[in-house]
Amino acid sequence: MLLGIDVGGTHTDAVIIDREGVAATAKVKTDHNNLITSLDAVLEKILSSGPKRPISKINLSTTLTTNAIVEKELEEVGVLAVSGPGLAVNYFNRDLGEHFHLLEGSIDHRGNLRLALNDVAAREAVADCQHKQLKVFAVVSKFSPRNPEIEQTLAELVSAESDFTTIGHRISGRLNFPRRLATAYYNAAVWRRYNTFADAVSLSIKKYKINAPLNILKADGGTIDFKNSRKNPIQTILSGPAASVMGIIALSSITEDAIILDIGGTTTDIAIFANGAPLLEKEGVSFGDRATSVRAIGTHSIGIGGDSAITINPDGKITVGPQRMGSPMALSGPQPTLIDACNVKRLCNLGNIDKSFSGLKDLAEQNQLTTEKLAGEALDMALKTIQFEAIKLLDTINQRPVYTVEEVVHGEKISPQRLYVMGGPAAILAPLLGQTFDLATEIPDNYAVANAIGAALTRTTMEIELFADTGKKTMLIPNLDIERKINSSYSLNEAQNDGISEMVNYLKENNHPEIENGDVSVVEAESFNMVDDYSVGSKTIRVSCQIRPGLEKDYLEGVK
């Protein structure tokens, strides 16, 4: 049996799933200041009510690191950065704490060391951090995925002072220095807090005598094993929305291109699926204006939900949201909302309908409109805005740059065939949204606990980048810290096989014996001749492999 837990912002949900389907569910309020008590409470509740057979796996989604970052509960980090020539420092040193040290040194795009690390300055920076009693560090150099040597030297230099060091190339093998830098900083800044929480989670699980592997949810809709999450806490951010999306996949049978709308009280989250799989953010998730390299399911949030206030501005334009002034008037709220408009249009029958009518009537009369007309136009405005934003998101995705003639001329576009609607007002709005989008529409059952179901069923995900240079005779997989000699005949085929097998080996050694070669897909595989003096010399080979977000197939039938 699988146990899935989502410690969300408002509620903590848990489900137990066996091969017949959902065997038990539990919901408790989240104690924002003490997530462990929420975890204990939901465990207590579900284990006492659920079947008494042993749990074989626990998947946990938690808002801990997200909260820490949003609320700036961050430990001070000694940041040692080596940029070399390029963008000026003020474009990448924002929001990285008070202890940012830019050191001299440079590695170029080929991974050649062009200027050695300024050793004296590095030691001075470390001494300064020591003086300020910093205990966690982030060390990042430009082009470290091509050559990690400067980062390795820096990690060595801080090792005596450091309880924990995040090393840039271990975060991601993709090229993007500012994102790697920010991600490394956040990873170090939440490390202690996350590990304190993780210790408590271990104790809780022992207390309830669960003896099963524990995995933590990530933002890309996959999991990371518990032990590894302690070194990579940043991977656990924003896992809640990802769990919901995975839940929808579990509850429906999405196989085509589709739009998913999750309509809440204040917002509607839009996600796009291609061939039944959720699309990921191109490079990684952003907080505010700070971009990271953390992979995430792409969701676009807009300020329209069931409780969005209806207002009319001075020139007569009707708007819905983005403000939420409180509950709908039908539930004694202060101002008419989208749900009140639905009550007036007899689309639903929620709370005190008379209050919806009188609230909209007052607003309509102030603007020389009939109540009916105002309700109709407000509803129309909400539907059209949601459609407009979804189409815009789709266009952005379809307009993503590609780099070969083949892809530009013959590349496929995503064209949604179906609309999936979930969330509180789903049943009321789904038929209208279907008309607006002109798409077949589906409301999955059980969507109230989709998040926990998604958490329970999701499998591990991973991504690696392999970079080989047959001239230098080296092969690197930065985030696995693999650096190996190859011979000059090393081929793209060998590189793909190495990428797959190294990823599988790593996962097998890290509590995922179930992963096989077939689970890994090669996302990109390119080999370029490097021509020197007009003759073909060596090759640069780039391979990117991933395990895509997926669900436990053995349990899927029962849930549906």
Added chain:
Amino acid sequence: MKNTRHLGVIFFPAYDWAISPTHPEREERLLYTQDQLREEGVFDLPNITEYKPEIATYADIERIHFCFPGPREVSTESHLVAAGGAIKAARLVMEKEVDRAFALVRPPGHHAMKVVHGNRGFCNINNEAVLIEFIREHYGNKRIAIVDTDCHHGDGTQDIYWHDPNILFISLHQDGRTLYPGTGFSEELGGPTARGRTINIPLPPNTSDEGFLYVIDNLVQPIIDDFKPDLIINSAGQDNHYSDPITNMNFSAQGYARLNEKLNPDIAVLEGGYSIQGALPYVNLGIVLAMAGLDYSQVREPDYNPESLRQSPQITEYIEKLCALTMKNYLKPPPLNVKPNQYDTRSKTVYYDTDGINDQQLEQIMVCTSCSGVRHLTSKTHRNSSCMGIEIPIDACQRCRDEGYRLLDEGRRSFKGTTIKFINRREQEYLTVNDFELTPMGRYYF
């Protein structure tokens, strides 16, 4: 931050296209540039956005080129995408979606002339000309200045706009006596109806940042100020770089960025540049930052040493004299010996180095006193025995317009070649006449 602008970058490296496996114009030409731009996180900056190219249509190409036998035969899909990248740049700027745009695309185009039989100087389709005619087609007949900063003379663009007084073409390049294509001398100043609208600045080998920026400050900028264009386009070749393997100049990434900051083009289109590891990553980064109005002071090549690249006093003196002479030529170009309202004829031989084609051309331009003049040419190669092109310019007067149709009619009746291409920019009519003998309806069909 300085005066930032929203920059659109159309990055299209064509990773699946090469002239041949070891040709400088091959798959990985922009690979390291992409690595650099990605690692710098350039596309995460709030005022820089990456866009996908459009795909140019054959109509976009036939608006400006006489392609023989036709555009399908002289281009590949990659040329359509590169030209489509330039069109995208134009659209973004004209629709005000961005303030500036940089089409960082390949294959390049500035050696592609009015007549196209194949590939010359790595170019088939002139991306800038396709861009300019796209703008004039959709946004009106603008005055446009093209500044070509490729190390090779932009002979294709010069040929296309030789007779167009609304297009100012300025080319800075290594002296034609020392480099392909061997043209672009000071006395090449445009045809009789566009005298002084072509400006060539042949620079001596080993010209460095100082020399290039002197030319921009003391010649290019004053000419542009005088011409008052609606738009400035930079043909942004990057082979003036000190590390370029096929040229002999000493320009740097800092120099390119400074040049771009001074010139402040609305649109830049990549041309040549074959030091793909040592120059392009840094030059492109510098241009991108300069166009976006961001700080580029830290952009430099790892081996950059300004002292070793300094130009000699002789070069400085030569360039100063060249600028003074060229300014005089622009303001008061030596008159041509032509008669108004009659045809002026020039004959030329165009060699297609890549495809080994030799083209014998005879071109006539009506020396019109009220428009750019109708253009009439014949072109003869071993491949396409004899071809004709007729162009009625966008600003054509009624007389030149009617003359164009008269030439077409005459060609249909008596031309002994294979193909006639007819471009009427005034009323946007484009025709191909061929297979004269085969049609049952007479000697020709459309």
